[in-house]
Amino acid sequence: MTAPTTAPSPTTSAELESILAAATAAAGPLGALRPAERARLLRAVADALDAAADELVPLAMEESHLAEARLKGELTRTTFQLRLFGEVLEEGSYLEATIDRTDPDWGMGPRPDLRRMLVPLGPVLVYAASNFPFAFSVAGGDTASGLAAGNPIIVKAHSGHPRLSQRTGEIVRGALAEAGAPDGTFDVIFSFERGVEALKDPRIKAGSFTGSIPGGRALFDIASQRPDPIPFYGELGSLNPVFVTPGAVKARGDEIASGFVGSATLGAGQFCTKPGLLFVPAGHGLDQAIVAAAGDVAPASLLNKRIAEGYAEGLSKLVGTAGVTSLVEASGMDGLVAGPTLVKTTVPVLLDNADTLLEECFGPFSLVVEYDGEDELRRAAEAFGGNLTATIHGEESDTGELGWLMDLLRDRAGRILWGGWPTGVSVTYAMQHGGPWPATTASLHTSVGTTAIRRFLRPVSYQTMPEELLPEALRDRNVLGIPRRVNGALTKDDVPA
Amino acid sequence: MTAPTTAPSPTTSAELESILAAATAAAGPLGALRPAERARLLRAVADALDAAADELVPLAMEESHLAEARLKGELTRTTFQLRLFGEVLEEGSYLEATIDRTDPDWGMGPRPDLRRMLVPLGPVLVYAASNFPFAFSVAGGDTASGLAAGNPIIVKAHSGHPRLSQRTGEIVRGALAEAGAPDGTFDVIFSFERGVEALKDPRIKAGSFTGSIPGGRALFDIASQRPDPIPFYGELGSLNPVFVTPGAVKARGDEIASGFVGSATLGAGQFCTKPGLLFVPAGHGLDQAIVAAAGDVAPASLLNKRIAEGYAEGLSKLVGTAGVTSLVEASGMDGLVAGPTLVKTTVPVLLDNADTLLEECFGPFSLVVEYDGEDELRRAAEAFGGNLTATIHGEESDTGELGWLMDLLRDRAGRILWGGWPTGVSVTYAMQHGGPWPATTASLHTSVGTTAIRRFLRPVSYQTMPEELLPEALRDRNVLGIPRRVNGALTKDDVPA
Incomplete structure (x- = not known):
């Protein structure tokens, strides 16, 4: 065929x-x-x-x-x-x-x-x-x-x-x-x-x-x-915020800038785990590195007309918000093809315009947000609803200081990353791809x-059921050789007579 | 105090x-x-x-x-x-x-x-x-x-x-x-x-x-x-049907009759696991034993006025259905106090009046249903929606014949009993108290x-997270001593370095 x-x-x-x-x-x-x-x-x-x-x-x-x-x-x-x-x-x-x-x-x-x-x-x-x-x-x-x-x-x-x-x-x-x-x-x-x-x-x-x-x-x-x-x-939907500490900016700012642009524009930004916001400390000095990294990203075709129209519409709302300024702006779309658009703002503007700026925009767009001190960072983190992922870029010296952020993110995300980028979801035993509403309908x-x-x-219990009517997995002899909880304890043994 | x-x-x-x-x-x-x-x-x-x-x-x-x-x-x-x-x-x-x-x-x-x-x-x-x-x-x-x-x-x-x-x-x-x-x-x-x-x-x-x-x-x-x-x-709600084989009637009909009456009237029939229907083969000859057992049940007070009113209303609909005849009828209610009411009917009447007869009636009421052959029994079992429990009373010689009924009940109940009665829910590792709608909203x-x-x-995953930011349960050293799945296999060992 x-x-x-x-x-x-x-x-x-x-x-x-x-x-x-x-x-x-x-x-x-x-x-x-x-x-x-x-x-x-x-x-x-x-x-x-x-x-x-x-x-x-x-x-x-x-x-x-x-x-x-x-x-x-x-x-x-x-x-x-x-x-x-x-x-x-x-x-x-x-x-x-x-x-x-x-x-x-x-x-x-x-x-x-x-x-x-x-x-x-x-x-x-x-x-x-x-x-x-x-x-x-x-x-x-x-x-x-x-x-x-x-x-x-x-x-x-x-x-x-x-x-x-x-x-x-x-x-x-x-x-x-x-x-x-x-x-x-x-x-x-x-x-x-x-x-x-x-x-x-x-x-x-x-x-x-x-x-x-x-x-x-x-x-x-x-x-x-x-x-x-x-x-x-x-x-x-998911915004997948990324939080960068001052220590991380200092230690590897350029690497973070290029990693961010790469992840946000991967697959033309059409991943549910695209980092939609990058929180960086005021005075980070990464604008140039971000612009440079975006210059290496070739415009790419979006999936289809509906996605492209939704992207154009979302983008116009986001970039038109007062207090949001351009970092990298694609020169319009050519059919389905779009280049990256990256904008920047501050935490106060973000919080004042949360309805617009905390909405997922599916496509090669992301928002860089400057935070001025830990208090602004905290208020920003608290503003999020459910997300598939949240990422922290920090240094070893930061770990003692970030317990509060871990707690906030744990309540708001299904997967928390330390370093790295949320795109590229591995299929493993310990993967969690989900999160509180609106990341999913079933957290x-x-x-x-x-x-x-x-x-x-769904579970079913059998009470005083003869062996021959029990499913194989529940018979005395563990014919499937699977782990079972017998009288409260995990075992692969047969049930003792 | x-x-x-x-x-x-x-x-x-x-x-x-x-x-x-x-x-x-x-x-x-x-x-x-x-x-x-x-x-x-x-x-x-x-x-x-x-x-x-x-x-x-x-x-x-x-x-x-x-x-x-x-x-x-x-x-x-x-x-x-x-x-x-x-x-x-x-x-x-x-x-x-x-x-x-x-x-x-x-x-x-x-x-x-x-x-x-x-x-x-x-x-x-x-x-x-x-x-x-x-x-x-x-x-x-x-x-x-x-x-x-x-x-x-x-x-x-x-x-x-x-x-x-x-x-x-x-x-x-x-x-x-x-x-x-x-x-x-x-x-x-x-x-x-x-x-x-x-x-x-x-x-x-x-x-x-x-x-x-x-x-x-x-x-x-x-x-x-x-x-x-x-x-x-x-x-x-749950109806908790009980299905009795001809073999079981023959072997221990009287015991089944008294067990049924006891379970249906326990706590004045106010358990979510009360057996609301007893399916017995035509010609079972248990009417007298059921009536006799009910004679030993003292009238008992219902929980409150709202329950009592709901019971009286439900009862009048059930006993007033054409084709439903009385076995044991309480002489009205005295305040909150009610004696048992047991009625009987046949599978065709049940199926023709499923909207009325397959509705839970909270109180000391139950319905004995005569089935005429395996085909009627199958049609009756298929008529049920979700239930907390379903019970089979059969003999050892029946087990080879009842696979089809087990399959039907597995799709319709959270707990399947062989013998015994559904009331008296033990709190154990293997208990299941739930079932498809309308037994629960979450099967x-x-x-x-x-x-x-x-x-x-809800699950949360941590990706490349430093030990000191990980919850104790997920650190390399298994300080809690709990079973964990490490690289796909269950173990209580520490994670190898």
């Missing part, structure tokens, strides 16, 4: 109905597979995507205007992620298997035999994002973690890369079918209206989304207002990293 | 403001305590409540009309629960501490040092329930788990036991103060309006509730529709058992 040259037609209501029915039918058999069997499915998908790289990457370049190297790296990340969830399944902690044997002496009265584990929720609706056509799209993190958890997945494709979505969907479906997954395990729909219909459908048990605050909020409201509300995991969870699987599982 | 003889005055808006301000100020210091320090606070509260049993139990009897033995047992459960969360804190798995060391060979590209753990959400608003004046009220499970997690707690007292709530609150506050907890760690408010004000306040970071579906839904909607939505854990969690703590925690 060759790459599609025309966009897929919108999914009809009849097609959606059959997709929902198939997903519902698949839920039981898919959830009943041993974790290691589902790991095999994830690896089959990863292998098929890797094998199709030469077809998929050009398609992604054409539709997203992103560069080849970036897209190749993103595809690597995507298939790595699928395989990593395979390891999570085999390791087995994610099941949270817990066994309490009968205990006549339990402190509140005799305890019956109770055994608890996490089970899949049922069909999940995944809204694909535009800015990561692989890693947060059809076969991205939500699909990988939802599928790993044992849930059929229906992806609402993003209109920004329809042909890539269609082709990726075909490859995923093909790989799953060949590997023996139940029919209905995975499908892709194309249509805003069908997406809303699906989100309202009682057969859909959870939703996930990566995108704008207004878009995510509207979908969260739909999910929450259903007669039977469902969890909705929206990863929305208890992450959309990146191995624990993202917890979003799509 | 002696027990209060007059009801507390409604909390004013000014009082609420100062309570919210104090809770907000307490959040940092409380969350910063070592887990073992918070365990000490929980034990201090438990000790103080145990010491006040002779004062609290009579007050609870007076306000709730529940029996002394039941209330004593409930207080034991309440203080046991506080101490059990102390053990959870010391064991430390609840932090989900995870450490990924720098890895230049990580599959998707070099991995930075990342360290993740769970941190408190901030002030939590707990709505107390009426039916457990200790275990689900001021010092109940939500308070215990929320406080254990490190969050200041504001309890909205239930109007059903205001003086007990006030007195319990005083004891908890006193014990916390004496043990050195930060001011503002705990308080109680009295007023429906203040409760709603608090739930809308941006300083409140999560809500929890145990009560009716309409009440819980209204509060869930408020929490979800805030400009900054917060998690809201409502434990709402991913439990309100009973040690994992209830997860509701009030």
Whole structure:
């Protein structure tokens, strides 16, 4: 099969109905597979995507205007992620298997035999994002973690890369079918209206989304207002402030200036972890270094017309604010192509115009804010709502002084960096990609990293259940070889007779 | 101090403001305590409540009309629960501490040092329930788990036991103060309006509730529709169906009949886990045994007038349904006092009147449903929405035949019992007290058992953070001695240098 040259037609209501029915039918058999069997499915998908790289990457370049190297790296990340969830399944902690044997002496009265584990929720609706056509799209993190958890997945494709979505969907479906997954395990729909219909459908048990605050909020409201509300995991907007201490400016000001410009303009500034504000001490003297670094950044194409229009609109509000002055100003946009725009202001202006200046601007823009002393820095940090990340650039001599800032940031961000830059989110066990509202609609969870699987599982306990009716993970003999909590203590041992 | 003889005055808006301000100020210091320090606070509260049993139990009897033995047992459960969360804190798995060391060979590209753990959400608003004046009220499970997690707690007292709530609150506050907890760690408010004000306040970071579906839904909607939505854990209604196989009827029909009546009328049928429906095979021949067992049940007082009125209203709808016939009918209510009412019907009548007959009726009522063959049983099981529990009474010879029923119930209940009865919820590591809507507003969690703590925690990751700025739980040396996931594997070892 060759790459599609025309966009897929919108999914009809009849097609959606059959997709929902198939997903519902698949839920039981898919959830009943041993974790290691589902790991095999994830690896089959990863292998098929890797094998199709030469077809998929050009398609992604054409539709997203992103560069080849970036897209190749993103595809690597995507298939790595699928395989990593395979390891999570085999390791087995994610099941949270817990066994309490009968205990006549339990402190509140005799305890019956109770055994608890996490089970899949049922069909999940995944809204694909535009800015990561692989890693947060059809076969991205939500699909990988939802599928790993044992849930059929229906992806609402993003209109920004329809042909890539269609082709990726075909490859995923093909790989799953060949590997023996139940029919209905995975499908892709194309249509805003069908997406809303699906989100309202009682057969859909959870939703996930990566995108704008207004878009995510509207979908969260739909999910929450259903007669039977469902969890909705929206990863929305983030400003990702960076705080630089006087000591850091002194020690490596030029390095910070160029690192900042690089991170803020990476991928044309279209990362949810783009550093949107850089706080530097008054008298920092970094303006020239920032301007120089920006001079090395070539104008780049934004993802699509909608993003470009939103960027132009946001930019005009930001640069038009009194008290905000220009550092680097792109000379308008050429179609979708924009160069970096960097402006500067002070903490008092920022706080007086928080409604405008503390709003995410998706594109190659960032705001340098001068703070005059610790008190201004504190007031600025307190002004933030939820963020995906917050970064401190400090020196070893600063660590004793920054406990208060760490505390403030801990309440406002999902990931706190010391040095470095927030773009480039690694997929690991300890990654947290989330944060309080408006960074996400569900601050208890992450959309990146191995624990993202917890979003799509719910606990069930079995009381005095015969072995043969218990799920394998909860039987006396630990046939899966997974960590379990038995009578309160973690162990891989069998349950003693 | 002696027990209060007059009801507390409604909390004013000014009082609420100062309570919210104090809770907000307490959040940092409380969350910063070592887990073992918070365990000490929980034990201090438990000790103080145990010491006040002779004062609290009579007050609870007076306000709730529940029996002394039941209330004593409930207080034991309440203080046991506080101490059990102390053990959870010391064991430390609840932090989900995870450490990924720098890895230049990580599959998707070099991995930075990342360290993740769970941190408190901030002030939590707990709505107390009426039916457990200790275990689900001021010092109940939500308070215990929320406080254990490190969050200041504001309890909205239930109007059903205001003086007990006030007195319990005083004891908890006193014990916390004496043990050195930060001011503002705990308080109680009295007023429906203040409760709603608090739930809308941006300083409140999560809500929890145990009560009716309409009440819980209204509060869930408020929490979800805030400009900054917060998690809201409502434990709402449940029918707790019990399915009896022909084999079980044959082997021990009389025992099932008396067990059923006992569980359905325990505490005047005012448990969220009361078995509301008993499915028995046509021709079961248990009517007489059920009637006989009900004859031994003394009429008992309901909790309060509102519950009594709701019960009378629900009952009249249920018993007035065509095709529903009487087994045991109480001769009306005497004030708050009601005897058991048990009725019977068939699966076709149940399915035709699902809107009426599949609605929870809080009080000493239950419905016996005859099923004619496995197909009827399947259709009945499929008709259920989410439930806290579902129970199967079967024989060893049935287990090979019941996989399909287990699968249906797993998707519809938080706890599945084989034999026994759903009332009497043990507080353990493996307990699950929750379930899909409408059993709860958040099926991913439990309100009973040690994992209830997860509701009030969110993850934060630290990237390339100096040791001295890391929380103790994430430093190289495992000073807390807790289980941690280091480079993907569970261990209690220090991080290798």
